[in-house]
Amino acid sequence: MEEILAYWESEDFQARSRQATENRNTEVEGHRDWTSKHGGGSVSFATTQERLVSFF
Numbered sequence: 001m002e003e004i005l006a007y008w009e010s011e012d013f014q015a016r017s018r019q020a021t022e023n024r025n026t027e028v029e030g031h032r033d034w035t036s037k038h039g040g041g042s043v044s045f046a047t048t049q050e051r052l053v054s055f056f
Contacts, residue, residue: 007013
């Protein structure tokens with residue numbers, strides 16, 4: 001347990017954590033609403049299939 005606490009307190013981890021926080025808080029289509037631009041949510045298989053068919 002002490003090893004993980006030491007790692008979490010390390011400068012390397014803190015830098016990575018700050019960068020990840022910044023990445024998560026990026027704007028989505030010009031709106032800053034605390035949603036990640038990479039967090040599109042779950043999509044059903046049927047919707048994915050429809051999108052792929054229309055794409056190709």
